Amino acid sequence: MSDVAAAPQPDDRPAPDPTFWTVHQGDARxxxxxxxxxxxxAGREDQPFLQTTITSPPYxxxxxxxxxxxxxxxxxxxxxxxxxxxIFQSVHKWTLDTGSMWVVADSLLEKRPKGGASSRxxxxxxQLAAQAESVGWTLREVVIWRKDRTRPWSHHGKLRNGFEYVLFFVKSNSFTFNVDRLRDTANLKSWWVKYxxxxxxxxxxxxxxxxxxxxVQGSWDEAAFHHACPFPPELVRRMVLLSSxxxxxxxxxxxxxxxxxxxxxxxxxLGLGIELNAEYVSLFQESAPAVRKEMPEVKPVSMMTQRLLExxxxxxxxxxxxxxxxAGFTTSQVRAVLMEVESINFKPARAGYGTIDCSVVVADDLSEIESARLSKLLLDVVxxxxxSKYGLExxxxxxSVAETAAKFEDSDVSIYTRGRTWHADGTLSGARLGAWISEAGTPTVVPIISPLHVRQSLEESF
Ligand SMILES: C[S@@+](CC[C@H](N)C(=O)[O-])C[C@H]1O[C@@H](n2cnc3c(N)ncnc32)[C@H](O)[C@@H]1O
Incomplete structure (x- = not known):
């Protein structure tokens, strides 16, 4: 193999040697x-260095x-x-504390026992999980890999086998698990708009x-060669992204x-493997070289993600x-709430989804005592x-009404009445806004005003 793209390294480390980070012929024992x-x-002489091991032992x-x-x-x-x-023990010894091991395996039907008893x-x-746990691994997750065909083939008195087990073991509680990388917004149910x-x-x-x-079971990948049970690339991709x-x-x-x-x-x-069958090893090395896939530096934000944030x-x-x-205030005292977006976080982050300004538009005749009570209430409820569950700062x-109108002297603002925050009822300019807020009568719900303009139907998705 000749063309392994270098994984990013700190400046003082040499680029990885592609003739070493490959599949080696040898006995896993x-x-x-x-x-x-x-x-x-890997620059970790005599110390643990494996982040994750992904394997399926022989059947x-x-x-x-x-x-x-x-x-x-x-x-x-x-x-x-x-x-x-x-083997699980050696792998455990060389695995980092943040590391893990994935084992893909399936159940099997015992050979028919003598004496007419049914096969078990x-x-x-x-059984493999018990072996792994006996040498220090902790079983943390079982994933069902639903594939459309697998061994054992159908037998009399047995349903067609349609899945394999993917066992995920960890070395410690501080294991790497990047679940955000596998999220996607497909298939959200229609109530995402209201909730x-x-x-x-x-x-x-x-x-x-x-x-x-x-x-087809075996040799299904055009770029691959005949092997009884190669992993499909998507299975490997998920495990690699999650755990390293x-x-x-x-x-x-x-x-x-x-x-x-x-x-x-x-x-x-850095990929490293060992395989007993020399033919598989040389076929891997002769086949199209594994090259790092070009990933966009920043994943584009989907329309769906943007709309959910809004x-x-x-x-x-x-x-x-x-x-x-x-808390006892009325819609004649609290005329509207103005929401302005300060920042949106377009990447999953513990810090939350962004920062907003919420200004409660109060009637001009609200007393000082009531104003003070309202300010205190705001501090309390946020x-x-x-x-607090919104993940927003x-x-x-x-x-005041006049200050609100002045803010939008040169621009339009959207208004959301009747509690429909997913569908603006219209836009108003500063000149009309003040009158609209003051003269709107006493609505049953407090209108929301925002420069953010959204008109999302309940049925339509992206
Ligand atoms: C279930 S297959 C693994 C298939 C692999 N996950 C893939 O995507 O192609 C098990 C492999 O273990 C290899 N094997 C069997 N005994 C071995 C040993 N002692 N050392 C290393 N590899 C061995 C077999 O040759 C076989 O290729």
Whole structure:
């Protein structure tokens, strides 16, 4: 393999050697020597350096992968489990505290026992989990990989097998898990418009059933070669993105077609694998080189994300007004709430979604005592649910009708009446705004005024 793109490195580190960060031929039972060299190559001599391991051990004694001395094929079941445990142990030793291990495996049907007893389903994934836990790993998540076909093929008295288990183990509680990278806003139910505060603008937390079909079992990827069970690129992509960052080391002790190493390099990680079958190794090295995929520096913000952020910001003053009325103020005292956006955070961040200014437009005849009570109330309610749940930093204060009109002397402002914060009823200029606020009679709900103009139908999505 010749053309591995370099993962970003601090300036003082040499660029990674592409002849080392690849699939090596060897026996996974002897990975210590390779991992020792890899630690050095990663600049972490004798210390843990693996960020994540993504692997699928051979399918017990069921599949012959075509080389001598295989783990699985030709072994007793107990010897097979012992071999897997030893490998999980070496991997654990070299894994960083933030690191993890993914094991993809499936159950299998026992050979028909003598004497007419029915064959038992062997829960191989959980036997492997027990081996991994016995050497220090903690099972943290089970993902169902829903694929349209898998082994064992259909048998009499058995449903067609349609999924495999993906087990996720961690070394400590500080494991890397970048769930924001897998969010997407597709398939939001229609109530996102009315309840934007209940939806993450970047989409739902991905669930633990991953539907990733494979066209044919084995050798399905045009760029690949015949292998009994190569991982599809999308499966590798999800595991790599969730559990590692750019420049991290991603390892596979049963590399097979090299799908993990290839997927890791494509995402700017250092991919390392070991595989017993020399033919698979040379085919990987001769096949199209794994090159880092060009990723846009900043992911474009989807229309859906932008609209969810806007709706959330427009609904905040509506909830604020509700709290004010609940505290005994009337719509003749509180004429409107003006919401202005100060900043929007277009990336998932713990800091929240952005900053808004909420000015409560009060009637000119509101007494000083009532004004003081209202200011105190604002301080109190912004720190409590439901407003504290919006993930917005809000600066709240009072403003007069005349000041509000003056703000929009040279521009238009949108008005949202009847509590519909997703659909502006119209726009007004400063010249008409003051009169509109003062003369609007006494509405049952407090109107929201904002330079943000949204007209979103309840049915339509992006
Ligand atoms: C289930 S396959 C892995 C397929 C891989 N996930 C992929 O995407 O292509 C298991 C692999 O383990 C390899 N294997 C079996 N015994 C091994 C050993 N002792 N050391 C290293 N690899 C071994 C087999 O040759 C086979 O390619």
């Amino acid at each position: 002897e990975i210590s020597a390779l991992l020792q060299r890899a630690a050095q190559a 017990a004694n069921l599949v012959d992968y075509g080389s001598d001395n295989q783990i699985g094929f030709g072994q007793t079941h107990d010897d097979y489990l012992d071999s897997c445990r030893e 389903l062997i829960p191989l994934p959980f 934007p505060e209940r939806h993450n603008p970047w989409g739902m937390t991905p669930d633990n059933v991953w539907e990733i079909p494979i066209p 960052d750019e420049g991290d080391v991603v390892f596979d002790p049963f590399a097979g077609s090299g799908a993990v190493v290839r997927g890791a390099i494509e995402q700017g990680r 709706l959330r910001m427009l609904k905040y003053p509506k909830d604020l007004a509700k709290q004010i009325l609940r 720190g409590k649910a439901p407003l 809000a600066r709240c204060g009072l403003i």
